[in-house]
Amino acid sequence: MVEESATNNFKKGDRVIVMGFDLGMNTWGGFGEYIRVPKDWVLKMPQGLTSKEVAIYGTAGFTAGQCVEKLVASLKPKDGDIVVSGATGGVGTMSVGILSKIGYKVVAITGKSENDFLVGIGASEILERKTFSGVDKTPMHKGVYAGAIDTVGGNILENIIKSVKMYGVIACCGNVAGGNLNTTVYPFILRGISLVGLTSQSCPMDNRKIIWEKLSSVWKPKKIMELYEEVSLEKLPEKIDLILRGIVKGRVIVKIGG
Ligand SMILES: NC(=O)c1ccc[n+]([C@@H]2O[C@H](COP(=O)([O-])OP(=O)(O)OC[C@H]3O[C@@H](n4cnc5c(N)ncnc54)[C@H](OP(=O)(O)O)[C@@H]3O)[C@@H](O)[C@H]2O)c1
Structure with missing residues (x-):
């Protein structure tokens, strides 16, 4: 005030x-x-x-709003599931809450045993963080998700990029798991996916x-x-x-x- x-x-x-x-x-x-x-x-x-x-x-909720804005510009709920990493964190919980409120099916990636909490705020499915942390040389995995909000970066973002299906959109906002990103051009040139960055600060x-x-x-x-x-x-x-x-x-x- x-x-x-x-x-x-x-x-x-x-x-x-x-x-x-x-x-x-x-x-x-x-x-x-x-x-x-x-x-x-x-x-x-x-x-x-x-x-x-x-x-x-x-700032976390506002950043979740910015991520959601990037996704809804291209994706409708009928296009498929949205995966959210760092799901129990500040940006993660807000992203799960907003996306489920507006009708998207949300898959939450978490390192915690907080399934009831995540389901309670709107997640439809929970994935253990370790299932998304592995490193392999394959340029792409099966395309499963329509889009993603990634709050952690590193190996997890690398695996999300490999797992997003045709014309998927990934909003990238954080680096909790690391600032490095090892990827190939293949998900971009073969699936037409977009990796969109954002900054709340400016x-x-x-x-x-x-x-x-x-x-x-x-x-x-x-x-x-x-x-x-x-x-x-x-x-x-x-x-x-x-x-x-x-x-x-x-x-x-x-x-x-x-
Ligand atoms: N671009 C921007 O303008 C902007 C604005 C705000 C925040 N951020 C960034 O966004 C990120 C998330 O912010 P936040 O406020 O949500 O942070 P937070 O409340 O601390 O939550 C981070 C979550 O990441 C997960 N996590 C923790 N350690 C991890 C690890 N080693 N590997 C993978 N996941 C891990 C945890 O969730 P689980 O246990 O559920 O996995 C944790 O709750 C931060 O990097 C922050 O700097 C950027």
Whole structure:
């Protein structure tokens, strides 16, 4: 919420979203209760979202929205299953929740034993991470999936690229499993697949508005209020340690005043 504004664009009491740009990069204050930022980073919060829901989405939810935007531009639910890697992570849970809400069948890749959680948020099928982590020299596997949201990169993305069927689309947003990608041109030139990258940090404001509008309405996961846990600022370091070890599921938000 705006407390004070030096521009005419915003006034005290406006509900706003500030995410990406330089915040959390070179500009500190992501966990602060008050922060002064340039007006160009600030977006009016759409109707249909509470401040808490925006925090639950966070950068992860917005990034999931960007990935979904890339997929729905080319794929319809009838085209087939969408595979989501890192499915219990922040981007993963939001991707599963959004895709299932809008009618896609979602196959979740996870390293955790959280099948009930994933089915509860909309996954139709769960695959153990290790089934997607192998390395082989075959340029392509059987084409099974219509598309994918890959949050992890590395060998898993390599295997997803090999397993997407004709004209499939893969949205690539993360590097948890690694920044390297070994692939061949064959899935691209024989199946016509697309590997689409995206960045939340410098997403243009016009596109941000469109995505947040969708996140506030048609894309809002049915169980969004079950996708987070709240921690105090004091407990945050130990939670960050668990996040970095890949143990946490869903989103973690910081308790205001905690
Ligand atoms: N492009 C952008 O603008 C943008 C924006 C936001 C985030 N990101 C990136 O997207 C990725 C995911 O972000 P997040 O917020 O979802 O992170 P997160 O909450 O930490 O979730 C990551 C998930 O990846 C899986 N994982 C953990 N270690 C792994 C490993 N060694 N190999 C394969 N999978 C592993 C785990 O899910 P399972 O146990 O279910 O497998 C984990 O929950 C990160 O790389 C992040 O930097 C990019």
